[in-house]
Amino acid sequence: MSDVVLQSIVKRYETMLAVDNVSLNIRQGELVALLGPSGCGKTTILRMIAGFVPVSEGRITVGGRDLTRLPPAKRNMGFGFQNYALFPHMSVGENVAFGLEMRKLPKADIARKVKLALERVRLGHLAERLPKQLSGGQQQRVALARALVIEPDVLLLDEPLSNLDAQLRNDMKLEIREIQHSLGITTIFVTHDQDEALSVADRVVVMRAGRIEQQGTPDEVFAHPRSHFVAEFMGVTNLLQGRSEGAERFRLATGEVVAVPAASPAVGDFAIAVRPESVSLNAGDPLARNALFAQVDLATYRGLVIDYRLKTASGLIVIARRPSPAVGGPAPLAAGERVQMSWRPEAGVLVPL
Amino acid sequence: MGPIAVNRIYAALSALVLAFVVLPLVAIVWVSFFANKILSFPPTGYTLSWYARAWAQDAFRDGFITSVQTALCAVVISLALGVPASLALVRYRFPGRDAIQTLLLAPMIVPGIVGGAALFMAFIELEVLFDVEIAGTLPGLLVAHGLIALPWTVRLVTASLAGTNRSFEEAAASLGAGPLTVFFRVTLPLIKPALVAAALFSFVISFIDLEKSIFLVGPGRTTLQIALVSYLEWNLDSTVAAVAAVQILIIGALLLVSDRYARLARAF
Numbered sequence: 294m295s296d297v298v299l300q301s302i303v304k305r306y307e308t309m310l311a312v313d314n315v316s317l318n319i320r321q322g323e324l325v326a327l328l329g330p331s332g333c334g335k336t337t338i339l340r341m342i343a344g345f346v347p348v349s350e351g352r353i354t355v356g357g358r359d360l361t362r363l364p365p366a367k368r369n370m371g372f373g374f375q376n377y378a379l380f381p382h383m384s385v386g387e388n389v390a391f392g393l394e395m396r397k398l399p400k401a402d403i404a405r406k407v408k409l410a411l412e413r414v415r416l417g418h419l420a421e422r423l424p425k426q427l428s429g430g431q432q433q434r435v436a437l438a439r440a441l442v443i444e445p446d447v448l449l450l451d452e453p454l455s456n457l458d459a460q461l462r463n464d465m466k467l468e469i470r471e472i473q474h475s476l477g478i479t480t481i482f483v484t485h486d487q488d489e490a491l492s493v494a495d496r497v498v499v500m501r502a503g504r505i506e507q508q509g510t511p512d513e514v515f516a517h518p519r520s521h522f523v524a525e526f527m528g529v530t531n532l533l534q535g536r537s538e539g540a541e542r543f544r545l546a547t548g549e550v551v552a553v554p555a556a557s558p559a560v561g562d563f564a565i566a567v568r569p570e571s572v573s574l575n576a577g578d579p580l581a582r583n584a585l586f587a588q589v590d591l592a593t594y595r596g597l598v599i600d601y602r603l604k605t606a607s608g609l610i611v612i613a614r615r616p617s618p619a620v621g622g623p624a625p626l627a628a629g630e631r632v633q634m635s636w637r638p639e640a641g642v643l644v645p646l
Numbered sequence: 647m648g649p650i651a652v653n654r655i656y657a658a659l660s661a662l663v664l665a666f667v668v669l670p671l672v673a674i675v676w677v678s679f680f681a682n683k684i685l686s687f688p689p690t691g692y693t694l695s696w697y698a699r700a701w702a703q704d705a706f707r708d709g710f711i712t713s714v715q716t717a718l719c720a721v722v723i724s725l726a727l728g729v730p731a732s733l734a735l736v737r738y739r740f741p742g743r744d745a746i747q748t749l750l751l752a753p754m755i756v757p758g759i760v761g762g763a764a765l766f767m768a769f770i771e772l773e774v775l776f777d778v779e780i781a782g783t784l785p786g787l788l789v790a791h792g793l794i795a796l797p798w799t800v801r802l803v804t805a806s807l808a809g810t811n812r813s814f815e816e817a818a819a820s821l822g823a824g825p826l827t828v829f830f831r832v833t834l835p836l837i838k839p840a841l842v843a844a845a846l847f848s849f850v851i852s853f854i855d856l857e858k859s860i861f862l863v864g865p866g867r868t869t870l871q872i873a874l875v876s877y878l879e880w881n882l883d884s885t886v887a888a889v890a891a892v893q894i895l896i897i898g899a900l901l902l903v904s905d906r907y908a909r910l911a912r913a914f
Contacts, residue, residue, distance in 0.1 A: 345816050365819040372820040378813035382835040391831075395822030443821060 295321050295356040295446040295479050297342065302351035304337050304503075311337045313503035314351075319496075321356075322477040324470070326494035328484055328526070334503040335483045339449050342481065343372050355446050366395070371440030371478075373450040377432045379424035385411070385435050386420035392443035410442035411435075413472070430461045437472065448473070448480040454489055466493055487527055491515055499523050521644050524566035530612045531572070532564040537643060547607040551583040552638035563643040569600065569614035571640035574632045584635040587611065589626050599625055603634055671894055678887035685882050696888040706889055709873030713853050716791050716869060720852035721845045723792025728799030728844065733833070735800070736807040747800075754797035758857025765790050766861035782864030790858050795848030802847065806840030807833075846904035850897050 297319040304312035312334040319325050327335035340346040342353055344365035352361050360368050379388050389410050393403040411417045414434035424432055433453065440448060453469065454462045470493050473480050484490050490497045491511040498508040499522075507514055507523045518524035521532060535545040539560050543553045553565060587603040590610070597620055601613045613634055616622030626632065681691035700706050728750075734740075735747050753761060769781040780786040810833075818832045819825075834841070856871040863872055870893075874886055 343816070343820055345819075364824075365816065366822045366824055368820070369822075370820055372817065374813045374817060376811060376813055378811070378817040380814060380818070380832060380835075382838075391818065391823075392821035395827070439817075439821070 296354075297447055297479055297481070298352075298354045299338070299342075300352040300354070302338065302341065302353065303349045304334070304341060304346065305349040310503055312341070315500075315503070315505055316351075317498065317505070317508075319479060319481065321479055324473050324480045324482065324493065324495045326482045326484055326490035326497050327500055328487060328490040328497055329500035329506075330485055330526070333500040335485075335500050336451055338500075339451055339481060339483045342447070343370050343449050344368050369443070369446050371443060371445035371448045373433075373436050373440050373448070373453045375452040375455060377424075377436040377456075379432055379435055379439070381424055383423075384420065385416065385422050385424065385427070388424065388435060389420075389439045389442050392439065396443065406442055410438040413441075414438045414468075429457055430465060433457065433465060434468070437469070441472070441476065441478070446479065448478050450480065450482045452483055452485070454484070454486070462489075469493060487515075499526060517642060518566060518644055521564055521566075521646060524564075524642065524644050529566040529568050531567040531569060532644070533567065533609070533611070534562070534564045534646065537561055537563050541638065543641075543643075545609060547605065547609040549585060549605070549607065549609065551585075551641075553641050553643055554639045562646055564646055565641040566644050567611070567636050567641045569612040571636045572603075572611060572613035573635050574601070574613055574615065574626070576633075576635055582635075582638055583641075584633055585609070585611075587632060587634050589628050589630045589632060592626060592628055594625075598622075601626060601632075603632065674887050675891045675894065678884050678891040680884050680887075683883065685884060685887075696884040697892075700885045700888045700892075703873075703877070703885070705868070705873040705877065706870065706885075709868050709870035712867055713870040716787055716859075717849045717852040719788045720791035720795040721848045723788065724795035724799040724848040725841065725845060727792070728796050729803055729834075729841070732800050732803035732807055733829070736804050737812075747804075750800045751797045753793050754801075758794075758855065761793075762790070762858035762861040765793075765858065769862070781862060782867075784864075784867065787859065787862045787864075787867075787869075790862050791852040791855065794855050794858060795851050798847045798851055799844040802840045802844040803837060806837045810836050843904040846900050850900050850904075854893075854897065 297317075299315055299317040302312055302315045303310070315334070315338060317325075327338060329335045337346060341348050342360075344360070344363060344367075348361055352359060354360065355368075379385075380391065383391070386407055389407045390403050393406055398406070407420070408417060411420055414437055416431060416434055416438070419427065419431065419435075424435065427435065433456075437453075450469070454465055457465055466489060469482075482490075482493060491514075494511060496508060497511050497514045499506045499514060501522050507519050509517075514523065515527050518527055518529065524532060533545055535543055537543050537553065537560055538550075541552050541555055542550055543563075543565060544550050545565075551565070585605055587605045587609075589601050590604040591602040593600040593602075594617065597617060598614050599617045599622070601615070603611045603613055605611075611634060618624060677685065678696055679692045679694070680689040681693040681695075682689060731746075731750060735743060735750075756764075765786075766781055769786055772778075773780050814832050814836060815828050818828045823831065854871065855869070856875065859869045860872055860875075863869060868876070870889070874889060878886055
């Protein structure tokens with residue numbers, strides 16, 4: 294079993310606290326994404342698990358074995374680097390064979406395993422090439438094969454998709470997930486891209502300033518952000534500040550009173566997080582109790598959708614997103630047009646300020 | 647003044663500086679073909695006889711061989727010390743790191759005469775202390791030349807290491823390689839161009855040294871540069887120019903080769 298357990302991990306650099314008392318249990322076979330903006334400590338955590346960076350305080354165990362003070366070479370982890378870090382002076386085959394040579398396997402076994410590992414990522418025919426002769430996506434797959442061929446206890450991936458273009462990123466996302474599921478290998482994946490984290494991970498851990506801000510399944514984190522920060526990070530652009538008055542009533546800072554879900558916290562200062570997709574325009578939806586009049590302030594064409602910035606007479610600003618005519622959406626609105634915007638109370642989530 | 651005018655002035659200035667550097671070299675090569683018995687101007691005719699005469703001089707031949715041997719040893723010493731030192735300087739943080747870096751580069755800054763005199767006096771002190779001969783010996787000369795070459799190796803190799811992403815070494819470590827294996831299988835191959843450049847540059851720096859060697863050579867063991875100076879004391883003919891021309895050719899070729907491996911300009 295290779296449960297990964299981080300116990301109160303702290304990483305202190307001279308003047309700053311990069312990781313501030315993080316504890317995390319990762320189950321055998323789980324794929325966990327560490328998600329957060331740059332500088333939140335996610336990469337530092339990954340590098341501490343790999344042993345590249347010493348831990349200031351706390352303990353790291355894998356399958357009960359304490360690795361906190363072990364050098365990287367003794368940890369049996371597969372690490373995927375953002376720049377792939379394929380040895381430029383070795384062929385693809387030699388790169389993949391490196392970890393097996395370090396384990397002093399017989400030559401015949403190495404050759405067989407290298408072949409299998411490269412075939413698994415569909416690159417069996419490129420074993421003789423040098424890394425620089427491969428495309429970015431192929432290099433990424435070689436890096437994956439090299440990390441996995443040593444049969445590591447844990448696979449650590451540092452922004453594995455950030456250097457690939459959009460199409461390739463999608464393919465690679467699926468490929469990583471497929472390989473991870475078929476091998477059942479415990480995997481920790483660092484990314485700053487919420488879409489990547491949501492679509493690949495079993496569990497998403499959102500980090501901020503060296504601490505865990507929220508964790509849960511992709512749906513939990515996406516649909517029920519528990520803080521202003523997580524809501525914003527999950528792409529909620531409308532965070533309307535105000536005061537919850539109880540009885541599903543919420544008074545916005547600009548004076549309007551809107552309805553919020555029944556389960557919302559009782560009284561206090563909060564923001565309602567409403568996704569721009571949840572805001573309807575001139576819908577006449579009888580369930581949309583939160584209806585306000587506003588003027589289109591700015592329309593931004595984004596291909597599949599058009600974003601409208603709406604402004605009420607009281608100064609409240611709300612972004613609404615509608616499908617563009619290109620995908621059968623309604624005719625675009627012009628700046629200055631008056632509209633009725635509305636959203637269902639259950640589309641809003643109350644988050645602390 | 648328009649940008650074109652500025653560019654022209656810049657180009658003219660650059661050409662002037664280049665001429666200032668190159669003209670003496672051209673002149674000495676030219677002079678090496680003069681038929682005049684004594685170094686003088688204008689040439690009375692042209693001849694290759696100075697080259698033959700230079701080769702016939704035992705002092706120059708032996709000096710050349712000593713210089714090449716010394717330079718080869720300087721290469722070995724400066725790489726053996728400079729590469730591990732560079733690795734420590736670039737890859738680790740430790741107290742006194744900046745001081746050590748400055749110290750390693752110091753031989754480049756201290757005037758050669760001063761460094762040579764200092765070494766000579768230090769050697770004499772050591773001779774007195776331990777009752778062994780150092781100052782006029784080959785090992786003494788080799789230590790000095792290793793020292794001359796060391797800063798250049800440290801400069802070139804630290805620049806190359808600093809420009810090499812650590813992730814290659816980390817990848818090797820996480821695949822199970824210990825520190826030594828990482829060094830020999832990954833780090834060294836990655837900085838190979840800098841190693842070649844450092845070796846060639848160390849060779850050249852040692853080969854052309856006069857100031858330090860002059861204090862440290864023993865009887866019957868002079869370097870080529872010292873042989874040249876001694877010759878000039880009593881003779882003033884184009885033999886020296888011929889030797890110089892050959893040296894310019896060799897050193898120029900070495901620098902061109904080393905520049906192909908690592909842009910020297912990038913290390914400074």
